[in-house]
Amino acid sequence: MSIASTTCPENRTDVTDEPALLPVVGRDTLVPLVDGRNVTYANLDVAASAPALESVAARVAQALPLYASVHRGAGYLSQVSTALYEASRRTIGAFVGAREHDVTIITRNTTDSLNLLAGCVPATVGEGRVLVLDVEHHANLLPWAAAPGGAAVLAGASSVAATLDALRAELAARPYALVAVTGASNVTGEALPVADVVTLAHAAGARVVLDGAQLVPHRGVDIAALDVDYVGFSGHKTYAPYGAGALVGRRDWLDAGTPHLAGGGAVRAVTHSEPDVPAAGAASATWALAPARHEAGSPNVIGAVALAAACEELAALDPAALHAHEARLRARLVEGLSQIPGVEVLRAWDDAVDPVGVVTFVVEGHDPGLVAAYLSAEHGIGVRDGKFCAHPLLARLGHRYGAVRASVGVGTTGEHVERLVTALASYVREGTRADYAVQDGCWVVRDDRRPLPDVSGLSGLVATAAVANVALAGGCGAPSEA
Known part of the structure; x- marks a missing residue:
């Protein structure tokens, strides 16, 4: 391993005293390190799945006896x-600015939402074709192949201005029914x-769907004010x-x-036709209107209650306080890592402004999976490594491997961020203290002795070294979040 000589910068904007904005479940959870110590977990993987707000867990506990x-x-x-x-449906819709005649459908997550919408794009509008950018998460890239006219993927430019120009030109070149765009890159x-x-899409006769998975939990989103036609988002990224x-x-x-x-x-009604010959007849359905049309089976009542509770808690926050909290943490991450x-x-665009609290980085000459495993095993920091279900964007940025x-949220403290910056500086300066190896495609601590937590349900696991390592190491370059 090639180790660069460096010291942690002394002139810096320290955010150690920045508190969490809202209490989340697990904020005091201790995790074991390879040196035998236990430390409070620094969850900097909020963009993958955010912990539940304590108020959400309390609402669920109230609702369960009534289920x-x-x-x-x-x-x-x-x-x-x-x-x-x-x-809960009404609360969720109101949280993102649903208009009077809009419909709110309870789904499983953003991926489910966008796949649902792909089945509803009419062939009679814009030839049923969907336009999407290469910056998108796979959830907003792959479903559109199911639209009647399929999807066209537009390569983004190095600047926002040039990308908008390319979008304008493509919309003028051929008809589209829908433009699918991320609210914030994951x-x-x-x-x-x-x-x-x-403005560009509507001028060309196309509608717009916003992938709100990363935007909705971090910014106020009002689709009526923005004139966005659809938004999809996930409870598991919105603290529910x-x-x-x-x-x-x-x-x-x-x-x-x-x-x-x-x-x-x-459905409204189902009929069964009598066969003309001894054979099976056919069932015919008269489908209900939305939202029931798309919510077959027993719905996730508790999930909807939880998501509504999260929406209520986030809506009650001062938007300026939420923005300032994330901006301070993100700025310190960028400053500290860059030094x-x-x-x-x-960066996807040189001139992008006001990003949410998601920062992705590479360490020259070092495997991302090893860096993530080190941060977890030796510092109790949870980050994400891999390609983040955004393969085209990573390839365009020159990091296809x-x-x-690191990502922050309402439960992130300044100490979490400072711990990451200090730990990474130590890694570059001194290397790892534990011995790491690749096992089943993931970087793990060799002969990891850290115990599995004493949780009901884990007792049935065969606690082999492989299981323990994958469960605790935190670094795996192959999988990405769904």
Whole structure:
């Protein structure tokens, strides 16, 4: 391993005293280090999945004793659960600025939301074609192949201005039904100005869907004010990891589109035709309108309640305080990392402004998986390594083999950020103290002795070295978050 000689910069903007903005579940969780110490976990992997807000967990605890099947039950608890579910739907829609006639569909996550919408793009508008940029997470890249006209992927330029010019030219060259754009990159935290994208798309007769997975938890999003047609987002990134997400937007496509799942609750009536010959007959459905049309089966009531609780808590925050908290932490990350020799902070656009709290970097000559494993095993820091389900963007930025990502949120403290900067400077200066090896595609501590936590359900695991290493090391270059 080539080790550069450096010292931690003395002139810096220290944010050690920056407190968390809201209490999250697990904020005092201790994790073992390879040297035998236990330290409070520094969760800098919020962009992958955010911890639950304590208020969300409390709301779920209140709702669980009242849980029952919804919509068609005469029992008291069924009626209460139905009221909770529908009230949650209204809260979730209002949180992102749903218009009077918009519909809010409860989904599993952003990926589910965008796949649902892909089945509703009409062939009669813009030839059913979808335009998407190469900066997108795979959740906003791959589903559009299912649209009637398929998808065209536009390569982004090095600046926001040039990318908007390319978008304008492409929209003028051929018709599109929909433009799919990220609200904030899950790699760099940057974004195109949404209002400008909407203006260009609407002028060309196309609608706009916003991938809000990274934007919604970190900024106030008002689709009515922005004139965005649809937004999809995930509860597990919005401090409500209980399996629910949402798609919010204009009703007409959603009322007429292909039902996302075929099953009970999504229909008004089902008939069975009698066969003319001894053979099986055919079932025919009259589908309901949205949202029921796309919510077949028993819905995730608790997930919807949790997501609504998170929306309420975030809506009650002073937007300026939320913005300032993330801006301070992100600025310190960029400043501190940039001062370490051999470390490059990635950017999608040279002129992007106001990014959310996502910072991705590479250490020259060092495997991202090893860096992530080191930060976890020797400093108790959780980051993400790999290609972040954004392979085209990483390839365009010249890092097709991956990078390391640190991300912050309302539960992040300044100490977490300072710990990362100090730890990485130590890594570049001194290298690792433990011995690491690649096992099953992941960097792990060789002969890792750290114990698995004493949690019900883990007792059934065969605690082999491989299982323990993958569970605790934190670094794995191959998988990315869904």
